[in-house]
Structure formats: structure tokens, C-alpha cells
């Protein structure tokens with residue numbers, strides 16, 4: 001699963017379990033991998049554990065959540081085995097986040113320029129000049145008109161779409177090998193969503209960066225990914241190449257998600273949410289799984 005010694009996967013998540021202090025599992029034996037330059041979408045309804053996987057990889061889980069079992073390897077390096085300091089440094093040097101909400105991700109009291117360039121200087125050891133030139137070039141690449149002016153602006157002076165472009169530029173600036181894109185278009189209106197999605201896809205292809213892309217929208221899956229992990233209640237329901245997931249979905253939950261996505265459903269058919277009977281069946285499976293897991297842990 002970790003690939004060859006000379007060419008490891010960019011990311012391997014192996015049998016990852018995350019639980020609350022009372023032992024209640026929120027992620028259940030999740031495994032997935034990402035080859036260099038590959039895009040994998042994590043898809044599922046709200047609460048499926050998609051963001052949690054991204055946060056676990058980046059080492060930014062909320063304090064009350066703990067990895068109880070499993071391994072995360074970034075370019076073959078075991079993150080869980082590292083001291084917190086080494087881990088933070090390793091992750092900061094190879095991975096970046098495109099967050100869901102561009103407004104809260106930017107510091108409202110600071111100009112845009114230093115918010116992009118400071119990490120390049122601090123974490124990556126670049127000169128101020130190189131950091132500034134790269135930031136200007138990337139702002140131009142993400143179609144921001146007048147990058148010099150935007151570098152001097154405060155976040156509130158930009159639209160939501162512009163702020164997300166800034167964060168995309170900031171994420172790609174240090175040439176990370178992995179980007180976690182956590183619902184990067186959810187906070188934007190529909191036309192801007194399409195442009196942002198296209199932009200991430202273009203930059204990802206130009207730079208061959210591996211991307212772990214979190215979304216609840218099957219429509220996004222088809223547009224951006226090569227691999228898909230379908231999640232329900234913190235458990236992998238199906239893991240498949242994107243081209244197969246729409247033509248031959250094998251898990252009933254995947255089929256239900258596709259049917260619930262208007263653009264992929266037969267247009268004459270009314271919108272069909274995931275059936276409650278299926279949800280109840282899957283939840284029963286989870287309860288049985290947890291009981292087995294607890295029994296085994298004793």
C-alpha cells in the first residue's frame with residue numbers, strides 16, 4: 001500500500017480510528033491512499049467524517065478527538081510516530097489546506113500580502129523577495145486583477161470568490177506535494193463555485209499536486225477526481241476509480257448518493273433522497289461493527 005521504496009504514495013491512511021474520550025468512534029478503520037499527482041474525493045453526507053480525515057492528516061484535529069488506532073504516512077513517513085514538533089514541521093513542509101470558509105481562514109486584521117508570504121519565509125526559509133515574487137505570480141495565475149493592490153488589501157475589501165482565490169494561491173505557493181481541499185466551494189455562490197473548481201483542477205494538473213478533496217456533492221466528484229472514497233458514519237462504504245463509480249456503483253449507499261444528485265439522476269425522475277430504510281440498515285451495521293470492535297479491544 002505504501003508503494004515502492006523509491007516512489008512511495010503521497011499519502012497512506014491505514015485503518016484509522018478516531019474516537020471521543022468516552023471511546024465512541026467517529027472514524028472506523030478508514031484506509032485510503034493517494035499517489036503523487038492524484039485527486040481523491042471523500043464524499044458522503046454531513047457527519048460522514050470527511051473533514052475529520054483531512055484534519056487528522058494535517059494534524060489539526062480538535063483537542064477532544066484522538067487517533068486511537070491506525071497509521072498516517074505522508075510520503076512514506078509515519079506521522080503518528082513523530083513528536084508533535086517534528087510532525088508539525090513535516091506536514092507544513094509538504095502539505096497545505098484550502099479551507100471551506102475563506103473569511104474565517106484569513107486574519108481580518110492583516111493585509112493579504114504577508115498572509116501569503118510569511119509562511120513561505122518562516123516555514124520554507126525563502127527570502128522576502130522570492131516569497132513576494134511567487135505570491136504576485138500566483139495571484140496573477142488565479143486570475144486576480146492587479147495583484148499588487150490585492151497584496152496591500154485587507155480580507156474584507158475582497159469578495160468571497162477573490163478571498164478563496166487568495167487561499168488557493170497561498171496553498172499552491174510553496175509547491176506542496178499534498179493539498180487537502182475541504183469543501184472549498186461550499187461557502188460560494190454557484191457561478192463562482194464552478195470557476196473555483198476549475199481553477200483548483202487546472203493548478204493541480206499543472207503542478208501534479210496530490211489533492212484530497214472533501215465534498216458532499218457527487219457532481220463535484222465527476223469534475224475533479226480520479227479516485228473516490230464514499231463514507232457513511234465514519235466508515236468507508238466504497239473505494240473506486242471515478243470512472244467506475246458512476247457506471248457501476250457497487251454499494252447501495254453509493255447508488256443512493258448518485259440518485260440523490262440531480263445532475264446525475266434521470267432528469268424526469270423526482271429528486272430522491274437517500275432512503276431512510278437504507279440509512280437504518282447501515283446504522284445497524286455500524287452498531288454491530290462497534291460492538292465487535294469493543295469486544296476485540298477488551
Ligand SMILES: Nc1ncnc2c1ncn2[C@@H]1O[C@H](COP(=O)(O)OP(=O)(O)OP(=O)(O)O)[C@@H](O)[C@H]1O
Nearest residue numbers: 026045046047048049050051052053062064065216
Ligand atoms: N470536536 C468534535 N467533538 C465531537 N464530535 C465531533 C467533533 N468534530 C466532529 N464531530 C463529529 O464527527 C462526525 C464527523 O464530522 P466531520 O466534520 O468530519 O463530518 P463531515 O463528513 O465533514 O460533514 P460536514 O460536511 O457536515 O462537515 C460528525 O458526527 C460530527 O458531529
